[in-house]
Amino acid sequence: MIDNFKKLVRPNIQKLQPYESARRIGGQHGDVLLNANESPIFTPFELKKKIFNRYPECQPSDLISSYSEYAGVLPEQILATRGADEGIELLIKAFCDPGKDSIIYCPPTYDMYKINAKIAGITIKEVPSIKNTWQLDLFNIQLNLKNVKLLYICHPNNPTGNIISKGDLISLLEMTENRALIILDEAYIEFIPEKSMIFYLKKYSNLVILRTLSKAFALAGIRCGFILAHKEIIHILNKVISPYPISIPVSNIAIQSLSQRFIQIMKNRVSELNDNRIWLINELKQLSCVKKIFNSHTNYILVRFFMFEEIFNTFWKKGIILRKQNSKMNLEQCLRITIGTRAECFRVIQELKTFSAAFSKRGLA
């Protein structure tokens, strides 16, 4: 019986390797969770609404006006989504025809651009970013633009942690004007807000920005993100979004998080995590098991280790959960470490020190 159903599955889904989210890989294992780029610091919220018998507004107007005020863009330029992940998917749904259109993405980067394209049956053109600087390969992007409707660029990039050069982003926006949309994923932009391209929404109608409350706002659990774009693009996306994507509890908490008070708390949290990142990088520099540390402007760092597999496994057994990146293009021996509290960063360093000592003894470092 089950085999009969299997035959019904679309061939691209039969072949699909699903996204390995941190919770899918690790479940609830571990007590130091440094594998999902979540905030380790939280602020409790209280649900202000208690009655849920009615559907919510499709786009809760108070939420849209709160984000509009925070981001400085007009309400008609904003679409609220179930996390930035839903934004990635909606754009493909609205703009790409299977078997005809393509997307470009630049690995190593966030896997969901590729996975959503695969689910939708859209051709994927991979234009790897330049090794080690992780900047865009504009020359090869230009060569590959035929049939491309969407280009997904992660800024700052996950998992490498770098920002993309502003000059390159502007060249890309000009190169694709009137022919494709640049989807700039700013999920981590609050860790380096001065590099946001939000002001360019006015100038380039082909710029689309993805945002989320999951990272700096410490609200990964509520699933709330935003698409910022020209109002015509938002109008089109409104056609394909599900009828009630934002539940009442989600908008209630999201609106609170966008008040002046909570924005200040978010900024304090960002500066604490940025300090922890600097501390962690300085400590890592002194360890012999570390091969290379990539510069980061986010709440995670990418590190190439000697014997990374053993480090990952030992940490796992001790309940410190890191994220393997070695199967991604050009990231052999790399682990990604989310910036935790100072105590968690300290624990990482203490464990690595034991490792470094063992490596040195065995002559492996």
Ligand code: PMP
């Ligand atoms: N973009 C990037 C670059 C991410 O790292 C993530 C989360 N890992 C997302 C988007 C999705 O974020 P959200 O929780 O808002 O769906």
